[in-house]
Amino acid sequence: MKLVIGIVRPEKANDVLEALYRAEVRGVSLSRIEGHGGELERVETYRGTTVKMGLEDKVRFEVAVSDEFTQPAVEALCEGARTGEVGDGKIFVVPLEQAVRIRTGESAEAAVTPVESR
Amino acid sequence: MSPAIDTGDTAWMLASTALVLLMTIGLGIFYAGLIRAKSTLNTFMMCVSAMAIGGISWALLGYSLAFDGEGAILGGLGHVALSGVGFEPRGEGTIPHLVFMAFQGTFCMITVALVSGAVVERMRFGAWMVFATLWSLLVYAVLAHWAFGGGWLAAQGTLDFAGGIPVEMGSGFAALAAALVVGARKDYGRQALLPHNAVYVLLGAGILWFGWFGFNGGSGLGVNDAGVLAFVNTLLTPAAALLTWFVLDLIRGRKVTAIGAATAIIVGCVLITPAGGFISPGWAIALGFLGALPCYAMIVWRPRTRVDETLDVLAAHGVAGFTGILVLGLVAQAGWNGVADGLFYGDAGQFWSQALAAAVTPAYAFIATFILLKLVGAVMPLRASEHDEAVGMDVVYHGEEAYPSGEGAILVTPESERELLVADPG
Numbered sequence: 001m002k003l004v005i006g007i008v009r010p011e012k013a014n015d016v017l018e019a020l021y022r023a024e025v026r027g028v029s030l031s032r033i034e035g036h037g038g039e040l041e042r043v044e045t046y047r048g049t050t051v052k053m054g055l056e057d058k059v060r061f062e063v064a065v066s067d068e069f070t071q072p073a074v075e076a077l078c079e080g081a082r083t084g085e086v087g088d089g090k091i092f093v094v095p096l097e098q099a100v101r102i103r104t105g106e107s108a109e110a111a112v113t114p115v116e117s118r
Numbered sequence: 119m120s121p122a123i124d125t126g127d128t129a130w131m132l133a134s135t136a137l138v139l140l141m142t143i144g145l146g147i148f149y150a151g152l153i154r155a156k157s158t159l160n161t162f163m164m165c166v167s168a169m170a171i172g173g174i175s176w177a178l179l180g181y182s183l184a185f186d187g188e189g190a191i192l193g194g195l196g197h198v199a200l201s202g203v204g205f206e207p208r209g210e211g212t213i214p215h216l217v218f219m220a221f222q223g224t225f226c227m228i229t230v231a232l233v234s235g236a237v238v239e240r241m242r243f244g245a246w247m248v249f250a251t252l253w254s255l256l257v258y259a260v261l262a263h264w265a266f267g268g269g270w271l272a273a274q275g276t277l278d279f280a281g282g283i284p285v286e287m288g289s290g291f292a293a294l295a296a297a298l299v300v301g302a303r304k305d306y307g308r309q310a311l312l313p314h315n316a317v318y319v320l321l322g323a324g325i326l327w328f329g330w331f332g333f334n335g336g337s338g339l340g341v342n343d344a345g346v347l348a349f350v351n352t353l354l355t356p357a358a359a360l361l362t363w364f365v366l367d368l369i370r371g372r373k374v375t376a377i378g379a380a381t382a383i384i385v386g387c388v389l390i391t392p393a394g395g396f397i398s399p400g401w402a403i404a405l406g407f408l409g410a411l412p413c414y415a416m417i418v419w420r421p422r423t424r425v426d427e428t429l430d431v432l433a434a435h436g437v438a439g440f441t442g443i444l445v446l447g448l449v450a451q452a453g454w455n456g457v458a459d460g461l462f463y464g465d466a467g468q469f470w471s472q473a474l475a476a477a478v479t480p481a482y483a484f485i486a487t488f489i490l491l492k493l494v495g496a497v498m499p500l501r502a503s504e505h506d507e508a509v510g511m512d513v514v515y516h517g518e519e520a521y522p523s524g525e526g527a528i529l530v531t532p533e534s535e536r537e538l539l540v541a542d543p544g
Binding site: 041042055 | 305308309526
């Protein structure tokens with residue numbers, strides 16, 4: 001099992017959700033975060049105060065998948081989030097020790113693999 | 119002060135002018151709440167820029183085109199740059215000409231601002247400013263002349279108390295043309311594009327309703343029966359429209375919605391705008407109940423089309439203004455207004471005068487706006503790039519955010535600012 005973490009542009013979040021859905025990856029959570037990945041800093045002015053915005057809004061996807069779904073999930077994240085500009089984000093895949101579905105108590109692969117697809 | 123001036127009339131018209139001015143800010147709040155957070159400021163700024171443009175273009179040229187002379191199609195140039203507009207009243211008026219000009223100027227501002235609702239979240243700010251300036255002169259001033267300034271519609275007997283022709287039908291059908299020329303937002307029809315702050319929407323609608331007491335109540339151009347009737351009707355029609363909207367919302371979705379209520383307030387105010395000083399309070403209530411129906415139908419239907427007329431200016435202003443103009447031709451009562459009877463009270467001719475305005479105004483507003491925007495579009499791009507649209511109009515055109523978190527913001531000192539601006543002009 002793997003935990004796939006994708007940090008993407010907020011305006012691409014919907015495209016990522018669509019791509020994950022098409023890849024039949026079910027069960028996803030996302031959170032709004034701020035981050036910086038080397039893109040040009042944005043300059044804003046409020047009356048006399050000029051500031052460089054060092055952090056951009058990002059959306060962080062977390063998808064727990066069985067091993068066979070790892071690659072489809074990564075590809076879906078890439079495909080949905082890419083614009084080609086600096087700041088498209090990153091994907092991290094980390095090993096997952098345990099997963100439990102709270103409703104049924106099922107654990108491990110049974111808890112993360114898409115429910116009805118296999 | 120000239121002996122013809124009535125101080126009571128003048129005092130009320132000064133207050134009315136300020137009330138109408140506030141409406142454009144109310145509209146900005148209303149519009150800003152209806153769009154996504156990343157274009158809040160740009161949407162509001164389109165309304166604020168309409169105050170700048172409407173104020174100056176009006177004083178320099180628009181007022182003269184609308185209110186100088188009795189030309190059938192267009193006024194003269196006698197009042198260009200406010201020449202001849204002073205303390206003496208205009209014609210038979212009882213208020214200083216200057217006050218009349220200022221009151222009408224606030225109408226120009228709000229009408230230009232209304233049109234922006236069709237193109238928010240994707241039109242370039244510079245192109246908007248150019249379009250808005252030309253529109254205030256070539257569409258608003260022309261329609262204002264037809265309805266108020268002694269142009270052909272007024273001359274052949276069309277009644278329009280406070281602007282159903284130039285303000286409501288003018289903006290509504292111009293908005294449809296603008297939405298067609300500029301095109302839909304890139305995410306329209308693909309993603310749910312939701313209002314980001316429903317409280318702003320209600321607050322803005324409330325300010326609009328408040329300001330509308332000056333808009334309609336001041337359109338008697340003094341303290342008189344017509345003005346008082348319009349003032350009271352401005353209380354009644356929106357209240358009735360609200361109740362209708364509640365019932366329609368209940369039937370359609372089993373819940374009474376807040377954004378629906380805000381829309382109903384505006385629809386009600388628009389419905390009574392042309393009819394305010396001409397129909398009885400009883401008919402004003404009926405107008406609110408029944409007139410809300412076509413507007414509601416339009417608002418439900420429009421998002422199913424490919425036309426991204428984003429903030430439904432056509433439904434809330436165009437259709438409601440059209441309805442108000444026509445109903446006025448049915449239920450006007452000389453017993454209340456001292457001027458004319460409608461079809462129900464024996465004068466079918468009045469109804470046909472109203473129907474003529476309801477046919478010609480939308481056609482002129484739509485065609486003139488369509489051509490004007492095509493011409494502006496030939497000279498400069500109308501739309502923001504897809505990238506800019508994704509980032510949001512606030513950062514792209516104003517370099518500000520409505521809701522900055524402040525985290526990760528690095529203060530730029532005056533010395534480093536110069537280098538920064540040279541390095542990154544955007």
